[in-house]
Amino acid sequence: MGRRKFIAGSGAGALGLTAGCIGGAAGGDETVTMLLTPDTPSDVRPQYEPVTEMLRGEIDGLDLEVEVPQDYSAVRPALDSGQAEIGMDDVTLISAPDLMDLFGTAVSGGAAFYFSMMLTKPDSSIDERTDLEGKRVAFADRLSTSGSIFAVYALKQAGLDVGDAPDGDPVDFDGVWSNHADAVQKVINDDADACCTWTGNGMAYLPEDQELPQEVREEDSFIGNRGNADATLRPFWWSFPIPKQPIYARKDWESDMKGKIEQQLLDSDEELIREYMPDDYNESDLPFTTLSDTTMDNYQPVIKRLNDLGIELG
Missing domain, CATH: 3.40.190.10 (Periplasmic binding protein-like II)
Known part of the structure; x- marks a missing residue:
């Protein structure tokens, strides 16, 4: 490439x-x-x-x-x-x-770590990264580590054609870039099927009793934010710890x-x-x-x- x-x-x-x-x-x-x-x-x-x-x-x-x-x-x-x-x-x-x-x-x-995460509506049919094929995905800034770079790479590793993303258009899905807060809001408003963000922003949209991967429980510093937001979303992918x-x-x-x-x-x-x-x-x-x-x-x-x-x- x-x-x-x-x-x-x-x-x-x-x-x-x-x-x-x-x-x-x-x-x-x-x-x-x-x-x-x-x-x-x-x-x-x-x-x-x-x-x-x-x-x-x-x-x-x-x-x-x-x-x-x-x-x-x-x-x-x-x-x-x-x-x-x-x-x-x-x-x-x-x-x-x-x-x-x-x-x-x-x-x-x-x-000293956080995680990149992907979120969707609780009743969505999206359960894994490959389910984003043909869907509209909201990202943060194009150069955001968690809200764009890690997420686009993860979609590529899952087998999706990311095209020229993040600085161009993907092939297998429709991507839109803005910022962390706006990416989540797009899912809440049904303007996107899923979003990519970081735990400092996205963790608040998880229910207080949301089950978390062991690595997230042990390494992330934002797990106490669960349940802080008015809306509730469902995570379907997590990265490994990011500095x-x-x-x-x-x-x-x-x-x-x-x-x-x-x-x-x-x-x-x-x-x-x-x-x-x-x-x-x-x-x-x-x-x-x-x-x-x-x-x-x-x-x-x-x-x-x-x-x-x-x-x-x-």
Whole structure:
């Protein structure tokens, strides 16, 4: 299969920033811009509030700005152009590991892993991946590890013709890409027969007594979210454990603040994070309590799937 290159495009418009205009905070503080994992901005910012407030509260002289890119392809240009210093998605890290300093992998709920999952309506006739032939399948962002890359690879391994997916059209099924929340909603609204998402989003749509594979029970940090959503869906496929999002900084960012942020993330724990939770915070949404010391080797399963699908990250 030939390589199909994802062109990152322009990140300036996606972030609403102009390169070179993010420094110079009042009072001599250093402005640092952190890019959260692209999804639904109104949902992601509140989830990370204890983390970002912890960094602001524990590190003197830090003026932390938080941005949510419109999609994964906007992250790399923002870092390359100096609009941002810190990111936290594995696809961007994999696209340029020599240009990034990996701090580690996020831990929450005592685990550094999550799962890709496929969901359908409880009364659906879909019981396995091959049942998606001829069906409409909703995915997250095209470069989402769990909501697209792992899922498309799994469908290919099941024998379905995925065509040029995820950056083109599949053959054996109709695919539509958006974000995690929207993918699930499409199934609920009968706009898709099944969806692909991650456990941090999809687990809430399972009944509280949903039986889970042993590996999911032991490794996933979101099993307590079962029953939290109004609608109920049924899982029919799970991946193996996937390392959670890495947190990294661009290598050419030369500042003492880089080391201070890395060390604070490593030193963080559940007790400290709780000090920075708003009173109305839903603790089951917490994406981070500390960092696990990891290397690029932990992300080889993602690299393998990108290579198999012929995706070259540009």
